[in-house]
Amino acid sequence: MSHGPRSGLAAVSSALLAMSRHLETRDVLKTIVASARELLDAQYAALGVPDDHGGFAQFVVDGVSDAQWKAIGPLPRQHGILAAMLHEAHPQRLADVRRDPRFEGWPQAHPDMVDFLGLPIRADDEVIGALFLANKNCPKPDGGCGFTEEDEELLALLAQHAAIALTNARLYERSRELTIAEERSRLAHELHDAVSQKLFSLRLTAQAAAALVDRDPARAKGELHQVAALAAEAADELRAAVVELRPAALDEDGLIATLRTQIQVLDRAHSARVTFTGAGYRALPAAQEEAVLRVAQEALHNALRHARAEHVDVSVERRGGGAVLRVADDGDGFDPAAVGRAGRHLGLVSMRDRASGVGGTLTVESAPGKGTTIEMEVPGG
Numbered sequence: 026m027s028h029g030p031r032s033g034l035a036a037v038s039s040a041l042l043a044m045s046r047h048l049e050t051r052d053v054l055k056t057i058v059a060s061a062r063e064l065l066d067a068q069y070a071a072l073g074v075p076d077d078h079g080g081f082a083q084f085v086v087d088g089v090s091d092a093q094w095k096a097i098g099p100l101p102r103q104h105g106i107l108a109a110m111l112h113e114a115h116p117q118r119l120a121d122v123r124r125d126p127r128f129e130g131w132p133q134a135h136p137d138m139v140d141f142l143g144l145p146i147r148a149d150d151e152v153i154g155a156l157f158l159a160n161k162n163c164p165k166p167d168g169g170c171g172f173t174e175e176d177e178e179l180l181a182l183l184a185q186h187a188a189i190a191l192t193n194a195r196l197y198e199r200s201r202e203l204t205i206a207e208e209r210s211r212l213a214h215e216l217h218d219a220v221s222q223k224l225f226s227l228r229l230t231a232q233a234a235a236a237l238v239d240r241d242p243a244r245a246k247g248e249l250h251q252v253a254a255l256a257a258e259a260a261d262e263l264r265a266a267v268v269e270l271r272p273a274a275l276d277e278d279g280l281i282a283t284l285r286t287q288i289q290v291l292d293r294a295h296s297a298r299v300t301f302t303g304a305g306y307r308a309l310p311a312a313q314e315e316a317v318l319r320v321a322q323e324a325l326h327n328a329l330r331h332a333r334a335e336h337v338d339v340s341v342e343r344r345g346g347g348a349v350l351r352v353a354d355d356g357d358g359f360d361p362a363a364v365g366r367a368g369r370h371l372g373l374v375s376m377r378d379r380a381s382g383v384g385g386t387l388t389v390e391s392a393p394g395k396g397t398t399i400e401m402e403v404p405g406g
Contacts, residue, residue: 050083050191050194050195050293051083051085051289051293052194053187053190053191053194054072054074054083054085054154054191055085055087056190057072057085057156057183057187057190057191058070058071058072058085058086058087058156059087060183061087061156061158061180061183062087062088062158064179064183065142065158065161065172065176065179065180066161066162066163067088067142067158067159067160067161067162067172068088068159068160068161068162069086069087069088069089069136069138069158069159069160070086070087070088070156070157070158070159071084071085071086071087071156071157072084072085072146072154072155072156072157072187073085073100073101073107073154073155074153074154074191075103075111075152075153075154075155076296078296079102079103080100080101080102080103080296081100081101081102081103081296082293082294082295082296083293084100084101089136093134093136096134097132097134097135098132098134100298104129105127105128105129106119106122106125106127106128106141106143106157107155107157108127109127110143110144110145110155110156110157111145111152111155112152113145114145115144116142116143116144116177116180116181117141117142117143117144117157118141118142118170118172118177119140119141119142119170120139120140120165120168120169120170121139121140121141122138122139122140122141122159123138123139138159138160139159139160140159140160140161140165140170140171140172141157141158141159141170141172142157142158142159142161142170142172142176142177142180143155143156143157143158144156144157144177144180144181144184145184146184146187146188146191147184147188148188148189148191148192153188153191153192154187154188154191156180156183156184156187158172158180161176224259226255227252227255227256227259230248230251230252230255231248231249231252233248234248234249234252275311275314275315275318279308279314280306280308280309280314280317280318280341281303281306281341283318284301284303284318284321284339284341285301285303287322288300288301288325288339289301291325291329295329296335297328297329297334297335297336297337298335298336298337299325299329299336299337299338299339300336300337300338300339301338301339301340302338302339302340302341302342303340303341303342304340304341304342304343305342305343306341306342306343306348307343307346307348307405309347309348309403309405310405312382312383313347313348313383313385313403313404313405316379316380316382316383316385316401316403317341317348317350317401317403319379320350320352320376320379320380320387320399320401321339321350321352323372323375323376324352324376324399325337325339325352326372327372327397328352328354328356328397331356331357332354332356332357332358332396332397333356333357334354334355334356334357334396335355335356336354336355337352337353337354337355338351338352338353338354339351339352344402345404345405346404346405347385347402347403347404347405348402348403348405349400349401349402349403350399350400350401350402350403351398351399351400352398352399352400353396353397353398353399354396354397354398355396356396356397357393357394357396358391358392358393358394358395358396358397359391359392359393359397360391360392360393361373361389361390361391373387373389376399376401380401380402380403383403383404384403384404385401385402385403385404386401386402387399387400387401388400388401
């Protein structure tokens with residue numbers, strides 16, 4: 026077996042334990058890549074999770090600096106050697122990847138890679154990832170590959186456990202999503218039952234008051250007092266439901282941390298690149314933060330589900346005593362004037378209502394084929 030800085034059974038065990046500790050998919054991917062590079066003593070390692078459109082939903086690298094990665098540009102497509110790893114069952118071990126007939130070149134800023142070892146990560150009959158290493162840190166045989174058969178066997182073992190770890194992470198995230206959905210469904214059902222009963226009673230009592238107002242004003246007055254009491258109870262039910270529906274993370278972590286976490290999840294779950302920045306933000310009253318969060322969620326939903334955006338940038342920054350939320354995407358775009366004439370579309374009316382409800386404003390800039398920018402400004406408390 027190859028001898029890197031950490032070789033042997035203890036190193037393998039350490040890598041497998043590290044993979045099993047993480048439940049978030051992105052963390053599992055990073056652990057797999059770092060473990061593979063360290064175990065096989067390679068200069069570079071990467072793992073791509075394919076999407077359904079010829080690209081990668083996620084692509085994690087180790088051995089490449091943040092500045093290098095930014096300079097390289099967009100995520101790679103499923104072509105060349107990457108396509109071979111995704112569509113062929115056997116590993117790819119090459120002395121010089123650049124001389125392989127399937128090699129299609131790197132972006133200009135891409136680090137130079139020579140000897141190469143890659144293979145698919147499979148779960149049952151599905152290929153859920155492509156894992157590869159490059160530039161073994163060892164003397165190379167003349168014209169040969171630095172990676173050995175033993176390295177290949179070790180990477181295959183790691184890939185098997187990586188498949189288990191990735192599957193578990195996906196199941197965990199899916200179960201968490203289902204739990205949240207079930208809880209919201211339960212609350213919606215309770216809200217419907219409780220408020221519907223109150224409103225039904227309120228309607229009957231108001232009808233009784235209307236029937237009595239001429240022939241028995243005193244009784245009608247009593248019925249109207251009952252109407253007021255029932256209306257107050259319905260309002261209390263609604264307030265209680267809103268408190269329960271308000272994301273716990275917003276109460277515990279604040280707006281910036283909650284948005285950052287949710288956007289990280291969206292970035293992992295979608296092929297589009299979703300980024301977030303928060304600059305000079307100062308905490309706002311709960312109602313304002315709730316409104317900002319809901320508008321951000323609605324705008325993100327539109328960009329990712331309907332606009333087919335490839336990049337979505339979300340930012341929150343301080344402005345005076347308040348804050349400005351900005352959600353910009355490079356998606357299909359639309360004609361805001363036409364949408365306005367069409368009525369409730371893309372949640373714009375709901376977003377405007379949320380903004381005005383906390384004394385804020387909402388502006389929408391968009392055009393067909395030019396993407397969309399939604400900006401919401403809210404005052405401070």
